[in-house]
Amino acid sequence: MLSLKITTIAAVIAGMSIAAPAALAQDYPSRTIEVIHSYGPGGGTDRFVRAVAVPFEEISGQSMVPISIQGGGGMPAFANFQQRRVDGYTLMAISPDQIIAHALGRISMDAFQPLARVQYDQGMIVVPADSPFQTIEEFIAHARENPGDLTVGITGAAGFDDTVMGLWNIETGAEVTTVPFGSSEMVSNTLGGQVDAMHEEYGPARGLIDSGDMRPLVVFSDERLPVLPDVPTAVELGYDVTLGRWRAFAMPADADPAHVETLYGLISEAVASGAYQEVQEQAALQFRSELLGPEEFQAFIDEEIEVYTRVLDALGLLN
Amino acid sequence: MLEAYGSALAYLFGNPSSFLLIIFSVIWGIAFGSVPGLTGIVGVALLIPFTFVFDPTAGLLLLSGVYVGSTFGGSISAILFNTPGSPEAACTALDGYPMAKKGQAGKALGIALASSAIGGIFGTIVLMLLAPPMAQFALNFGPAEYFALAVLGITAISAIGGGSILKGLVAGLLGLGIATVGLDPITGTERYTFGNLSLLTGISFVPAIIGTFALAEVLQRAGEKTSTAEVITDVSTKLPSMKEFMATRFTLLRSSSIGAVIGALPGVGATTAAFISYSEAVRWSKRPQDFGTGVAEGIAAPESANNSAVGGSMIPLLALGIPGSATTAVMLGGLTIHGIIPGPLLMETNTQLVYTVFIGMFIANILMLIFGIRAARYFALVLKAPYALVGPAIVVLCMTGVYALNSNIVDVGVMLAMGAFGFLLRKLRYPIASFVIGLVLGPIAERSLRQGLVISDYDYWDFVSRPITAVLLIASLLSLIYGFYGQWKRHREGRGSPAATG
Numbered sequence: 130m131l132s133l134k135i136t137t138i139a140a141v142i143a144g145m146s147i148a149a150p151a152a153l154a155q156d157y158p159s160r161t162i163e164v165i166h167s168y169g170p171g172g173g174t175d176r177f178v179r180a181v182a183v184p185f186e187e188i189s190g191q192s193m194v195p196i197s198i199q200g201g202g203g204m205p206a207f208a209n210f211q212q213r214r215v216d217g218y219t220l221m222a223i224s225p226d227q228i229i230a231h232a233l234g235r236i237s238m239d240a241f242q243p244l245a246r247v248q249y250d251q252g253m254i255v256v257p258a259d260s261p262f263q264t265i266e267e268f269i270a271h272a273r274e275n276p277g278d279l280t281v282g283i284t285g286a287a288g289f290d291d292t293v294m295g296l297w298n299i300e301t302g303a304e305v306t307t308v309p310f311g312s313s314e315m316v317s318n319t320l321g322g323q324v325d326a327m328h329e330e331y332g333p334a335r336g337l338i339d340s341g342d343m344r345p346l347v348v349f350s351d352e353r354l355p356v357l358p359d360v361p362t363a364v365e366l367g368y369d370v371t372l373g374r375w376r377a378f379a380m381p382a383d384a385d386p387a388h389v390e391t392l393y394g395l396i397s398e399a400v401a402s403g404a405y406q407e408v409q410e411q412a413a414l415q416f417r418s419e420l421l422g423p424e425e426f427q428a429f430i431d432e433e434i435e436v437y438t439r440v441l442d443a444l445g446l447l448n
Numbered sequence: 449m450l451e452a453y454g455s456a457l458a459y460l461f462g463n464p465s466s467f468l469l470i471i472f473s474v475i476w477g478i479a480f481g482s483v484p485g486l487t488g489i490v491g492v493a494l495l496i497p498f499t500f501v502f503d504p505t506a507g508l509l510l511l512s513g514v515y516v517g518s519t520f521g522g523s524i525s526a527i528l529f530n531t532p533g534s535p536e537a538a539c540t541a542l543d544g545y546p547m548a549k550k551g552q553a554g555k556a557l558g559i560a561l562a563s564s565a566i567g568g569i570f571g572t573i574v575l576m577l578l579a580p581p582m583a584q585f586a587l588n589f590g591p592a593e594y595f596a597l598a599v600l601g602i603t604a605i606s607a608i609g610g611g612s613i614l615k616g617l618v619a620g621l622l623g624l625g626i627a628t629v630g631l632d633p634i635t636g637t638e639r640y641t642f643g644n645l646s647l648l649t650g651i652s653f654v655p656a657i658i659g660t661f662a663l664a665e666v667l668q669r670a671g672e673k674t675s676t677a678e679v680i681t682d683v684s685t686k687l688p689s690m691k692e693f694m695a696t697r698f699t700l701l702r703s704s705s706i707g708a709v710i711g712a713l714p715g716v717g718a719t720t721a722a723f724i725s726y727s728e729a730v731r732w733s734k735r736p737q738d739f740g741t742g743v744a745e746g747i748a749a750p751e752s753a754n755n756s757a758v759g760g761s762m763i764p765l766l767a768l769g770i771p772g773s774a775t776t777a778v779m780l781g782g783l784t785i786h787g788i789i790p791g792p793l794l795m796e797t798n799t800q801l802v803y804t805v806f807i808g809m810f811i812a813n814i815l816m817l818i819f820g821i822r823a824a825r826y827f828a829l830v831l832k833a834p835y836a837l838v839g840p841a842i843v844v845l846c847m848t849g850v851y852a853l854n855s856n857i858v859d860v861g862v863m864l865a866m867g868a869f870g871f872l873l874r875k876l877r878y879p880i881a882s883f884v885i886g887l888v889l890g891p892i893a894e895r896s897l898r899q900g901l902v903i904s905d906y907d908y909w910d911f912v913s914r915p916i917t918a919v920l921l922i923a924s925l926l927s928l929i930y931g932f933y934g935q936w937k938r939h940r941e942g943r944g945s946p947a948a949t950g
Binding site for chain 2: 316
């Protein structure tokens with residue numbers, strides 16, 4: 130009986146939302162918004178959500194909390210996201226890992242309503258200080274003569290890093306062998322000379338670059354980083370490798386368009402705030418992190434799917 | 449150096465509230481460590497937003513105090529309920545719970561607490577004196593060395609088990625086998641998931657441990673006729689006497705050293721340190737067959753090692769900016785938010801911060817002794833309740849704890865299945881210790897073997913001919929032979945003497 134009543138009320142509310150979306154949008158959000166992600170507490174994505182959450186709360190009066198569901202190639206997090214009610218209070222923080230899971234046929238990007246792409250990082254090939262390679266040209270020349278001889282430490286198996294280095298191999302013909310590690314082991318194995326180089330973003334590698342223990346050879350972006358004016362981009366060398374790790378918000382595919390609009394407005398205001406910009410700069414993510422709204426982000430996702438599918442196929446990971 | 453300590457002391461006394469922060473953080477850490485499902489990592493992650501209001505030094509003091517407290521906290525529930533409160537304490541349950549069951553819960557907690565404090569202080573001293581050289585030493589450990597280290601730990605299976613060599617080996621292999629479920633660590637392909645995407649996470653360590661330890665124990669107790677037969681009576685925690693302490697001094701020294709070194713290695717941390725020093729304690733013991741029945745060394749070894757690993761894992765974080773464990777990885781995130789760039793320059797540019805944290809961790813370890821006794825007393829009160837009430841409560845705690853850890857319902861299923869599996873192992877008298885060692889060290893051995901082979905282009909000689917690797921692998925081989933010989937000898941003697949059969 131009670132459940133019948135609730136259904137009736139829900140139906141009435143649903144009817145109202147069709148009749149008067151504007152009136153309802155004012156009541157939204159009226160409680161905490163949860164953001165599911167598949168990374169550890171305190172990791173880059175967790176910190177990203179928390180950084181947006183601080184100004185978001187000031188602007189909207191509602192809090193935003195990250196929910197970390199780790200492991201399994203992001204599958205448990207995705208499953209949890211899909212099982213939740215579509216009421217505008219569940220988001221997912223997505224990244225290239227979801228594009229890869231889509232390409233591998235594990236999930237479908239159609240399950241998402243893109244909301245906002247916020248961060249866009251850029252990777253680099255970094256070598257230890259005592260490496261014989263002073264420039265990327267020397268690195269490429271050695272790799273071309275000895276295909277697969279050079280080892281590059283990456284994080285995670287058959288994931289984002291593998292795709293970037295796979296694209297590098299395809300584009301340059303300077304074939305390197307990737308060795309998957311956990312992120313801290315990757316750094317220690319590179320510093321200790323167990324592998325020849327590593328693929329890492331500028332932010333996490335900054336400390337070791339500043340101290341002179343590591344040397345970046347090439348950056349995967351369209352333009353050089355202002356902080357590393359002497360490090361060439363792959364693009365200027367003639368190789369189209371610009372894939373970078375991005376962090377974004379998505380809603381369930383059948384989310385209420387009014388909610389999408391309201392939430393995007395709040396998030397863009399939060400991202401523009403000084404509080405968020407400061408955190409972004411401390412993490413060295415300001416160089417090409419341009420905010421993309423729902424439509425632009427959808428177009429970006431479509432491009433990404435095309436690139437990742439092509440690279441993963443060339444790597445023999447799609448079957 | 450003295451100057452640096454001077455400025456650190458000036459900071460601490462100039463900000464008396466920092467002492468309050470340390471006290472708070474240790475209590476908070478013990479609480480998070482002792483409740484299953486709330487680990488030190490969660491404890492640290494939850495506090496990071498609160499560090500915004502402090503300066504970076506106070507913030508890091510807070511986080512490192514939580515880390516210290518939580519590493520000990522896990523042992524309380526491991527000893528009293530056979531439910532490790534945090535993964536680091538899983539190994540402590542192997543001997544801690546049997547000792548508590550013998551009616552010596554207070555003694556077990558006392559040993560755990562004293563060993564934790566000694567290990568913690570040892571690790572902190574290593575951190576204070578040797579951080580830069582230790583960090584450089586740790587860089588010599590590549591995949592080949594990690595592999596050899598894991599193999600050395602795994603070979604202890606040959607010495608564990610008391611009864612049957614075969615059962616010990618089977619249990620160890622089952623552990624190694626179950627650990628292979630999930631995503632392949634090198635190629636990312638699915639293994640033994642049977643097309644079921646929810647198995648991609650694999651058999652996660654914490655649900656597996658909580659199932660095989662806690663749930664299996666409740667099942668076993670439920671099957672016993674008189675549940676009053678084993679009442680844990682003595683629950684007052686007392687620190688071990690000087691005589692008892694001296695008896696474990698070599699174990700403490702060895703385990704603390706192992707803990708500091710393994711802690712300093714990135715990617716492996718307190719849990720691995722605890723299991724490897726347990727393996728070593730078994731190997732060096734004159735009575736290896738008694739392990740698992742509640743011996744003091746079986747508690748002292750993992751507890752001193754996992755707390756020493758706390759100091760150890762701060763070494764690469766502060767000296768190189770590489771976190772040595774999952775918890776320090778979260779701390780690194782916290783530092784970045786404060787605008788501090790972790791890296792080799794940190795110890796030079798932020799001397800005061802680094803040395804204040806050194807002193808803070810030292811104080812935290814001493815405070816842990818004081819608050820640990822209190823915390824253990826409160827927890828122990830639960831034991832006065834009849835098991836018919838405690839047992840079901842443990843089951844509920846297992847379920848919520850496993851779910852809370854990662855919000856993944858599949859983990860609860862894994863925990864239940866492993867509970868049934870652990871119950872069977874016990875009934876058939878397979879040694880749980882061997883199973884768990886396989887489960888913990890197997891993935892490290894597999895992953896590093898394959899990383900190493902990719903690097904050496906599948907040249908096996910290149911792989912084993914590295915000095916550290918060669919020494920560790922030869923030691924493994926000798927210990928394997930020695931372990932089997934010891935078991936075989938005991939087995940033969942046991943058969944020969946009528947007393948053992950009666």
